[in-house]
Amino acid sequence: MLSxxxxxxxxxxxxxxxxxxxxxxxxxGIIESDAYNSVYGMVHGIEGLLQGSYLNxxxxxxxxxxxxxxxxxxxxxxxxxxxxxxxxxxxxxxxEILFNFFTSNDIRTVFYIGGNDSMDTVxxxxxxxxxxxxxxxxxxxxxxxxxxxxxxxHTPGFGSxxxxxxxxxxxxxxxxxxxxxxxxxxxxxxxxxxGWLTASSALARTSYSNAPDLxxxxxxxxxxxxxxxxVKRIQKQRKNVIVAVSEGIKDKDGNYISATSTAVxxxxxxxxxxxxxxxxxxxxxxxxxxxRSVELNVLQRSASHIASKTDIDESIMIGKAAVKSxxxxxxAQMVCYHRMSNDPYYxxxxxxAIEDIANKEKVVPRMWINEAGNDVTEDMLTxxxxxxxxxxxxxxxxxxxxxxxxxHLHTKTEQK
Amino acid sequence: MLSxxxxxxxxxxxxxxxxxxxxxxxxxGIIESDAYNSVYGMVHGIEGLLQGSYLNxxxxxxxxxxxxxxxxxxxxxxxxxxxxxxxxxxxxxxxEILFNFFTSNDIRTVFYIGGNDSMDTVxxxxxxxxxxxxxxxxxxxxxxxxxxxxxxxHTPGFGSxxxxxxxxxxxxxxxxxxxxxxxxxxxxxxxxxxGWLTASSALARTSYSNAPDLxxxxxxxxxxxxxxxxVKRIQKQRKNVIVAVSEGIKDKDGNYISATSTAVxxxxxxxxxxxxxxxxxxxxxxxxxxxRSVELNVLQRSASHIASKTDIDESIMIGKAAVKSxxxxxxAQMVCYHRMSNDPYYxxxxxxAIEDIANKEKVVPRMWINEAGNDVTEDMLTxxxxxxxxxxxxxxxxxxxxxxxxxHLHTKTEQK
Numbered sequence: 100m101l102s103x104x105x106x107x108x109x110x111x112x113x114x115x116x117x118x119x120x121x122x123x124x125x126x127x128g129i130i131e132s133d134a135y136n137s138v139y140g141m142v143h144g145i146e147g148l149l150q151g152s153y154l155n156x157x158x159x160x161x162x163x164x165x166x167x168x169x170x171x172x173x174x175x176x177x178x179x180x181x182x183x184x185x186x187x188x189x190x191x192x193x194x195e196i197l198f199n200f201f202t203s204n205d206i207r208t209v210f211y212i213g214g215n216d217s218m219d220t221v222x223x224x225x226x227x228x229x230x231x232x233x234x235x236x237x238x239x240x241x242x243x244x245x246x247x248x249x250x251x252x253h254t255p256g257f258g259s260x261x262x263x264x265x266x267x268x269x270x271x272x273x274x275x276x277x278x279x280x281x282x283x284x285x286x287x288x289x290x291x292x293x294g295w296l297t298a299s300s301a302l303a304r305t306s307y308s309n310a311p312d313l314x315x316x317x318x319x320x321x322x323x324x325x326x327x328x329x330v331k332r333i334q335k336q337r338k339n340v341i342v343a344v345s346e347g348i349k350d351k352d353g354n355y356i357s358a359t360s361t362a363v364x365x366x367x368x369x370x371x372x373x374x375x376x377x378x379x380x381x382x383x384x385x386x387x388x389x390x391r392s393v394e395l396n397v398l399q400r401s402a403s404h405i406a407s408k409t410d411i412d413e414s415i416m417i418g419k420a421a422v423k424s425x426x427x428x429x430x431a432q433m434v435c436y437h438r439m440s441n442d443p444y445y446x447x448x449x450x451x452a453i454e455d456i457a458n459k460e461k462v463v464p465r466m467w468i469n470e471a472g473n474d475v476t477e478d479m480l481t482x483x484x485x486x487x488x489x490x491x492x493x494x495x496x497x498x499x500x501x502x503x504x505x506x507h508l509h510t511k512t513e514q515k
Numbered sequence: 516m517l518s519x520x521x522x523x524x525x526x527x528x529x530x531x532x533x534x535x536x537x538x539x540x541x542x543x544g545i546i547e548s549d550a551y552n553s554v555y556g557m558v559h560g561i562e563g564l565l566q567g568s569y570l571n572x573x574x575x576x577x578x579x580x581x582x583x584x585x586x587x588x589x590x591x592x593x594x595x596x597x598x599x600x601x602x603x604x605x606x607x608x609x610x611e612i613l614f615n616f617f618t619s620n621d622i623r624t625v626f627y628i629g630g631n632d633s634m635d636t637v638x639x640x641x642x643x644x645x646x647x648x649x650x651x652x653x654x655x656x657x658x659x660x661x662x663x664x665x666x667x668x669h670t671p672g673f674g675s676x677x678x679x680x681x682x683x684x685x686x687x688x689x690x691x692x693x694x695x696x697x698x699x700x701x702x703x704x705x706x707x708x709x710g711w712l713t714a715s716s717a718l719a720r721t722s723y724s725n726a727p728d729l730x731x732x733x734x735x736x737x738x739x740x741x742x743x744x745x746v747k748r749i750q751k752q753r754k755n756v757i758v759a760v761s762e763g764i765k766d767k768d769g770n771y772i773s774a775t776s777t778a779v780x781x782x783x784x785x786x787x788x789x790x791x792x793x794x795x796x797x798x799x800x801x802x803x804x805x806x807r808s809v810e811l812n813v814l815q816r817s818a819s820h821i822a823s824k825t826d827i828d829e830s831i832m833i834g835k836a837a838v839k840s841x842x843x844x845x846x847a848q849m850v851c852y853h854r855m856s857n858d859p860y861y862x863x864x865x866x867x868a869i870e871d872i873a874n875k876e877k878v879v880p881r882m883w884i885n886e887a888g889n890d891v892t893e894d895m896l897t898x899x900x901x902x903x904x905x906x907x908x909x910x911x912x913x914x915x916x917x918x919x920x921x922x923h924l925h926t927k928t929e930q931k
Binding site: 114143146147152172173174175178179180181262265266267269270271273274276277278279302303305306307308337338339393394395396397398400401402403404405407484486487488489490493495497498499500502504505506508509510 | 530914
């Protein structure tokens with residue numbers, strides 16, 4: 100039995116609703132393949148492992164019930180880090196600590212679930228292993244609500260964030276249309292450089308509501324004057340205008356719009372305003388009507404209670420596929436969705452060399468944004484629609500959803 | 516048939532997730548009793564009716580399917596207003612317009628669904644009717660996420676808002692605990708003078724998460740120094756501190772803590788924003804660790820996708836009871852929940868004189884806040900728990916919930 104060896108899994112970067120579904124998928128793939136003796140989990144990613152923090156996951160997740168519950172639990176069960184591994188020529192001691200751990204614990208595969216920056220860790224670990232002729236497979240599993248990873252049709256976690264954004268946008272429309280006075284509502288959505296999530300607000304449109312009337316992404320230069328004209332034009336058609344805006348909208352010179360405005364609070368502190376608040380203050384001056392802004396904030400990446408079933412199911416599938424890739428001997432690869440067909444919607448999982456993915460961003464193609472730069476095209480909607488289908492069957496106890504116990508993450512005393 | 520007469524329904528004040536459930540309940544009560552010929556709906560409340568805006572609801576809501584869909588649609592199907600009726604001695608012409616409409620349309624009952632300020636409309640209309648010996652019943656139906664209406668155990672709409680707050684707080688805990696660095700997260704919850712909704716954040720607590728660690732309501736004087744001490748004390752136990760705070764927290768002299776409180780609405784309320792942001796900035800200076808604030812904003816009053824089934828069912832029930840009250844000849848009354856038993860939880864509907872309710876606020880009793888003023892007591896939790904039970908079975912189409920068509924609310928051309 101010892102010849103099977105062990106494996107370890109880590110999670111890294113910002114939270115999503117589906118990153119634990121991928122963890123559950125990796126665990127399910129391991130159980131089904133029976134290819135490893137023990138499965139460890141880094142606590143707080145590669146940074147936590149460097150400090151000796153890990154868990155034995157084989158013992159905790161044996162039953163279907165526990166794996167199902169894990170799959171719908173938001174954020175990272177294993178905790179996260181935002182840690183860029185230094186190059187091994189700069190800090191060889193870090194690599195020695197990590198690979199000593201791998202060797203002494205008979206780790207044959209490292210699964211690392213994360214986004215752009217986390218894939219950089221996969222590159223560096225696999226490069227070190229290759230350079231030192233070490234027999235260990237390093238496999239990346241994607242995640243990010245930003246949907247900005249190359250080579251994969253979309254990313255695990257994006258569909259659920261998109262479903263939250265679309266649903267919330269529709270509910271904000273219902274909230275907005277009730278008063279018989281002109282108003283502008285600006286909804287700020289996450290996305291510094293990639294506008295995929297803001298684009299998904301268009302999925303809120305129904306036969307009776309066109310909200311959001313205007314959509315601005317970081318990929319198209321933002322002009323304050325054009326924005327005011329856009330709003331005034333919509334105001335001729337309807338009383339209440341609803342705008343979706345990426346946090347990362349920039350002017351034609353690439354400067355963030357949010358950086359142009361600061362407010363001063365009661366203590367005299369300058370507050371850096373978000374893009375939504377900045378536009379709110381600007382419009383109030385220009386229009387003289389009621390203007391408000393809503394920042395969806397961390398809710399858009401953690402609202403498991405309205406996860407996309409498609410997203411959760413696929414995230415489990417891609418986790419299982421990561422195990423298959425490792426067992427086929429692949430390394431320095433990331434598992435990716437490949438859309439085989441849109442109607443009916445069907446995706447397969449393939450794997451790609453990590454060098455084509457790490458530290459790269461897939462932004463929205465300009466042709467999926469309308470010419471005026473204030474809406475998305477029908478092609479974008481065709482791409483987005485299948486990703487938010489279905490709803491997770493959520494168990495509730497005492498009125499709130501039932502998620503996994505994460506006591507190990509918030510205790511002051513670190514476990515080994 | 517004509518002897519049965521007609522009735523009219525209006526909605527007023529701020530949105531909730533259950534105010535259309537009460538509308539659906541009134542409509543169901545009317546259909547079941549067969550006591551009226553036609554049912555009209557004021558569009559944009561009493562203010563809209565003054566401008567001649569109304570709909571015929573009998574034609575639109577005949578089927579069980581349409582009434583069920585209405586019951587889970589957020590915000591006001593009929594639109595809303597924030598309009599304080601002037602006293603009839605000041606503006607008799609307003610009352611003449613309204614009662615001419617009622618008389619010429621054979622309106623026998625006015626159902627008005629709203630909160631504190633809307634109940635003022637019920638008081639004034641019924642006083643006018645009484646003074647002029649007019650045979651028309653005016654019945655108030657409560658609603659508000661603030662839960663601050665006297666005489667009723669709780670208000671329709673509160674349970675759903677509480678469920679959203681508790682669920683979101685739990686999801687924010689999962690989002691917060693992932694990093695291995697100290698942080699403070701401040702969640703700002705609606706409530707100017709009454710802390711009921713902020714208190715409901717305590718329902719997020721599970722066996723593995725104590726979030727929110729600290730809860731501050733407007734009913735207990737807020738002290739910035741004590742707040743910093745409270746946070747420092749929790750930081751000794753865990754890395755990540757999560758705080759729930761009402762938008763309306765005040766210092767011992769009754770001044771709002773929030774950064775900006777200059778704007779004044781139609782009722783003379785100060786428009787608040789930024790208690791959370793204010794505390795965030797204050798703490799950043801004092802602690803030097805990561806501090807962030809999250810404002811739940813309009814989502815807490817419009818997130819029908821996670822409505823409390825208990826709240827929706829009861830809101831339909833109280834709407835039906837309003838019809839029963841009218842048919843019993845009652846007027847100048849509001850229907851109220853009376854909690855018969857907590858275990859098992861069971862409420863009945865009774866009606867109370869509107870004078871005891873309008874323009875009055877039911878705040879959290881001091882004994883349901885702990886002595887230090889930074890948490891709620893077990894009695895509060897016992898009161899709150901039953902209100903968030905269950906989940907609405909939500910239909911989805913194209914990935915988003917299926918709500919009622921509200922085209923009539925946002926078109927530029929007002930319907931008659």
